[in-house]
Amino acid sequence: MNRSEIKCEVVNVRMTPDEKTRLQEEARAAGLTLSELVRRRYLGRSIIADVDLALIRELRVLAGALRGEGMGAESSAIYNRVGAAMEALAARRS
Numbered sequence: 001m002n003r004s005e006i007k008c009e010v011v012n013v014r015m016t017p018d019e020k021t022r023l024q025e026e027a028r029a030a031g032l033t034l035s036e037l038v039r040r041r042y043l044g045r046s047i048i049a050d051v052d053l054a055l056i057r058e059l060r061v062l063a064g065a066l067r068g069e070g071m072g073a074e075s076s077a078i079y080n081r082v083g084a085a086m087e088a089l090a091a092r093r094s
Helices: 017-030 034-043 050-069 073-093
Strands: none
Touching: 017 034, 050 073
């Protein structure tokens, strides 16, 4: 690791207690430290909440269960909605 990659600089930022709480909650949901969340936001990098990943896994399970039932009209409509939800989540991740 070269010197420019070592995180040794500190930036202090003033904010309200509510703003800090919101950032901490976002960081927790994404499984990141507060510092990493702020760095990613500032640098325009993606932030994926753990909740999104859990939801994607659950949608895949549901889609698989629907596929296994046979595709009646109702199952087909639900399968399509699950697929659309998965695509929307994937688009948010990129």
